[in-house]
Amino acid sequence: MSLQKKVKTAVFPVAGLGTRFLPATKAMPKEMLTIVDRPVIQLAVDEAREAGIEHFIFVTGRNKAVIEDHFDRQFELEETLAARGKTEELELLLKDLPQAGQSSFTRQQEPLGLGHAVWCARNLVGDEPFALLLPDMLIKAQPGCLAQMLETYEQTGGNVIAVEEVTPENISRYGVVGIGETIGSRAFQISSMVEKPPVEEAPSNLIISGRYILQPEIFAEIERQDPGAGGEIQITDAMIRLLEKQAFAGVRFSGKTYDCGDKVGFLAANVAYGLDREEFGDAFRTEIETILAGMKS
Numbered sequence: 001m002s003l004q005k006k007v008k009t010a011v012f013p014v015a016g017l018g019t020r021f022l023p024a025t026k027a028m029p030k031e032m033l034t035i036v037d038r039p040v041i042q043l044a045v046d047e048a049r050e051a052g053i054e055h056f057i058f059v060t061g062r063n064k065a066v067i068e069d070h071f072d073r074q075f076e077l078e079e080t081l082a083a084r085g086k087t088e089e090l091e092l093l094l095k096d097l098p099q100a101g102q103s104s105f106t107r108q109q110e111p112l113g114l115g116h117a118v119w120c121a122r123n124l125v126g127d128e129p130f131a132l133l134l135p136d137m138l139i140k141a142q143p144g145c146l147a148q149m150l151e152t153y154e155q156t157g158g159n160v161i162a163v164e165e166v167t168p169e170n171i172s173r174y175g176v177v178g179i180g181e182t183i184g185s186r187a188f189q190i191s192s193m194v195e196k197p198p199v200e201e202a203p204s205n206l207i208i209s210g211r212y213i214l215q216p217e218i219f220a221e222i223e224r225q226d227p228g229a230g231g232e233i234q235i236t237d238a239m240i241r242l243l244e245k246q247a248f249a250g251v252r253f254s255g256k257t258y259d260c261g262d263k264v265g266f267l268a269a270n271v272a273y274g275l276d277r278e279e280f281g282d283a284f285r286t287e288i289e290t291i292l293a294g295m296k297s
């Protein structure tokens with residue numbers, strides 16, 4: 001039996017405007033952009049469900065109502081599929097849904113930063129540890145990244161952050177951690193953190209990959225927060241303060257991250273997930289090879 005309080009809640013900040021994907025995101029939330037045939041947000045929810053999460057909290061904003069619809073029943077569609085004998089499609093639709101009462105939605109009314117978005121979920125989370133998943137960072141891993149982090153959490157408790165190496169030219173796009181004492185083969189104590197440092201000031205080449213397990217004391221730290229990098233209320237700044245009182249473990253998970261906030265990352269994710277599909281992966285591979293061969297000739 002684990003001594004740690006179980007992580008049953010996950011927060012998904014989905015209030016961002018998605019300006020990098022205009023015009024696709026003019027009337028549609030960026031989290032509904034698809035990786036093959038699953039919205040980016042669905043993949044993050046899949047990862048959380050696989051890790052045993054039972055409460056899914058979405059911090060949305062204006063023009064995001066379709067995310068709420070996506071996680072609801074759609075009776076007209078269900079009846080049509082049933083009438084047409086499309087039982088497999090129907091089963092798949094229902095399988096993706098959180099159960100009744102498992103989802104909560106709240107709004108971040110102003111775009112004040114990621115820390116502020118998380119703080120908007122404080123009353124829904126309550127006095128419990130919770131997972132935080134940034135859906136833009138799509139992590140293809142088996143088992144999923146959050147499930148891997150929970151293995152470390154079972155040993156360490158406290159706060160846990162997924163980290164990975166990036167090349168020097170990408171460091172300043174992310175939060176970066178300092179490496180302390182080793183915990184296991186994949187985990188270590190985080191000794192420091194800094195949000196989007198210039199590469200020469202980064203404490204390591206390990207970035208914060210958009211998956212966190214946090215203790216509820218983080219909310220008090222966010223509340224005292226002044227705007228940080230980019231003039232925004234940053235979750236990293238709140239974590240730096242909490243690091244003075246509580247332990248943070250970094251987990252080098254095994255898997256591949258696609259930063260879907262970036263066009264190349266998003267396109268690469270579609271290729272990787274497409275090639276993986278049993279039904280058409282081979283046909284897709286042939287198409288890609290044909291395109292590449294055509295470009296060479």
Ligand code: G1P
Binds near residue numbers: 176
């Ligand atoms: C946020 C975090 C950053 C983290 C990144 C991962 O930044 O503040 O520490 O490395 O997510 O995607 P954002 O992408 O919101 O600018």
